[in-house]
Structures are given as C-alpha cells and as structure tokens.
Amino acid sequence: MTDPTPRPSPNENHLLINAYTTHPESPLLPVSRRVADSGCNLADARLSTVGRDVSMTALAVGSWDAIAKLEAMLARLEREESLKLVWYRTSEKEVRSDLLPYVVEVVAADKPGITFQLADFFDRQGITIESLHCSRYRAMQTGADMYSAQITIGVPASMHIAALRDDFLEFCDHLNLDAIMDPMKF
The missing domain is CATH 3.30.70.260 (ACT domain)
Known part of the structure; x- marks a missing residue:
C-alpha cells in the first residue's frame, strides 16, 4: 500500500526556529551561524525586540540530513548559551493566488x-x-x-x-x- 502523502524532495525539508534572549544580546548571530554551518539556508527570518527580550523566528531549509544536523546543533546551542529555543519541522506555505x-x-x-x-x-x-x-x-x-x-x-x-x-x-x-x-x- 502506498502512502497518499507525498514525501518532500531531499532539499525541501523545513525547520521553524524560535529563539529568545535578553537585550542587548541577540539570537541572530548564533542561530544564523548554526543554520549556515549545518548546510541549510535561511528562507525567512524576523527579529524583534519586545519588552526587554529579543525574539527571532526563522525558517531553515535544507536536505533531510542537513536539517537533522541543525536540530542537533540547536540542542547544543540551547544548553551552552543563554538562549531559549523552540524548533520543529514544518513545510513551506501553500501559495494562494486567490x-x-x-x-x-x-x-x-x-x-x-x-x-x-x-x-x-x-x-x-x-x-x-x-x-x-x-x-x-x-x-x-x-x-x-x-x-x-x-x-x-x-x-x-x-x-x-x-x-x-x-x-x-x-x-x-x-x-x-x-x-x-x-x-x-x-
């Protein structure tokens, strides 16, 4: 029996990352460095200072193994730095021409x-x-x-x-x- 849900192509895996830290620190440099070092690309990113905290939402795109590598790097980053991180696998947004x-x-x-x-x-x-x-x-x-x-x-x-x-x-x-x-x- 075949799975009705098509699998993403090897290069179309997506990881949504939310990172938080206290101003004046910023999650931009450490998170974007891990994305690049894992072989992924940042498809979308937003950074904002809200109250005394800096938040970043980023969408990383890459091959399955590059995303897996990035997940391991983020777990290590969260343990070693003063960042709060939440991430999960997602898919690209459906294009609606209407x-x-x-x-x-x-x-x-x-x-x-x-x-x-x-x-x-x-x-x-x-x-x-x-x-x-x-x-x-x-x-x-x-x-x-x-x-x-x-x-x-x-x-x-x-x-x-x-x-x-x-x-x-x-x-x-x-x-x-x-x-x-x-x-x-x-």
Missing part, C-alpha cells in the same frame, strides 16, 4: 482589547492576517497612551473590496480607531 495583499494601519488611544477586536473582525470576514506589528507609545503633545498597529492581510479576490473597506472603516469608527486599508505596494 488572495490580494492589503495593508491596514490603525492608531488610537490605547485601551484593552484593540488587537483582539481587529483580529476578530478579519476572522469573521474570512480574511487571513499574514503579519501584525502592534505597539504602545506616548503621544508627544499630550502624553496619552496610544496604540498603533500595522497589519498585512490576505483578502480573497472574490470579495468586494469597496464593501469590505466600508465595513472596516465603520467598524473602526464605532471603536474610535483611526484606520486605513490600502493595497500593498511592492
């Missing part, structure tokens, strides 16, 4: 639940959130706590964009959020 990329920007007086309300709005519309960056800051003139979010979404091509934009802006007006939704410019 999604249109849009950028959403939101600014508002900070209050609990804004991120949840935005995520809930898009989820109810059947829209995927591809990336999200939100933060708090103090307004220069008033000192008020402010909220800012930049969100990249995938809008189904079959969706009526003008109606979606109208619904979103009405939703934001109801919550007193200043927002825009524009097509992504490459």
